[in-house]
Amino acid sequence: MDNEIMVFLQASIERNEREAKEALMRKKQEKILQLLEKSGLGERFMKRTFDTFDKNNLTPELAYAYDKANEFVKKFPDVDKGLLFTGPVGTGKTHLAAAIANELINKLYSVVFGNVTDIVTLIKSTYKADSELSEAEIIKMFTQDTDLLIIDDLGKENISEYTSTILYQIINRLYENEKPVIVTTNFNSAALRRKFGEKGDAIVSRLAEMCEFIKIVGSDWRLKNARSD
Numbered sequence: 001m002d003n004e005i006m007v008f009l010q011a012s013i014e015r016n017e018r019e020a021k022e023a024l025m026r027k028k029q030e031k032i033l034q035l036l037e038k039s040g041l042g043e044r045f046m047k048r049t050f051d052t053f054d055k056n057n058l059t060p061e062l063a064y065a066y067d068k069a070n071e072f073v074k075k076f077p078d079v080d081k082g083l084l085f086t087g088p089v090g091t092g093k094t095h096l097a098a099a100i101a102n103e104l105i106n107k108l109y110s111v112v113f114g115n116v117t118d119i120v121t122l123i124k125s126t127y128k129a130d131s132e133l134s135e136a137e138i139i140k141m142f143t144q145d146t147d148l149l150i151i152d153d154l155g156k157e158n159i160s161e162y163t164s165t166i167l168y169q170i171i172n173r174l175y176e177n178e179k180p181v182i183v184t185t186n187f188n189s190a191a192l193r194r195k196f197g198e199k200g201d202a203i204v205s206r207l208a209e210m211c212e213f214i215k216i217v218g219s220d221w222r223l224k225n226a227r228s229d
Helices: 002-039 060-075 093-106 116-125 135-145 161-176 189-195 197-210 221-228
Strands: 082-086 111-115 148-154 181-185 211-215
Touching: 060 082, 060 093, 060 211, 082 093, 093 111, 093 148, 093 181, 111 116, 116 135, 116 148, 116 161, 135 161, 161 197, 181 197, 181 211, 189 197, 197 211
Parallel strands: 082 181, 082 211, 111 148, 148 181
Antiparallel strands: none
16 A cells, blocks of 8 residues: 555656646746747748648758758757758758747747847847846857757848857857757858858857758759749
């Protein structure tokens, strides 16, 4: 009888701990989504999932990218590296990154998804007198409080010394915290180095160590769909 009571109590404790953890993760994600709604970061990727990804006539490179994205989700958070998808416009890079985001959010992980312009705009908003958060708190949210940061269209933004510095701070903080990052870009590593000036080598070097570079080759799906309409 005593053994049955102990088993029951242990099961109750484990269930309560699990429910408390899930509630905490939901609250954490809700807070991040509230911040993203204010900044406009949260809308674009909601309908892009693995189920809505067009898997017909995939190139070998895109099929590999799709498999790596799925594998990343299944292993998360026990992943050795993040992913950097590179290739021409319209080949599915952002869709795969968004699918990762949606899958992980459904699993109650906290995810931030945005491009560098979005991120910098959110950080600059902290300079207002009525801002609820400081720059340090926003960077901490990206690099410590969030389970995964996804940077979309890296290199597409207007580059300034300030932008490069902010990006380096975020990438370097993630590197130091040994946290993964997902990146999409239309540019190769040499072009990114040139774009980010003095910080270019350091940014690309960090990303090369933190991510598996996955090159996607294929035609622009958006143009193909437009022609068929």
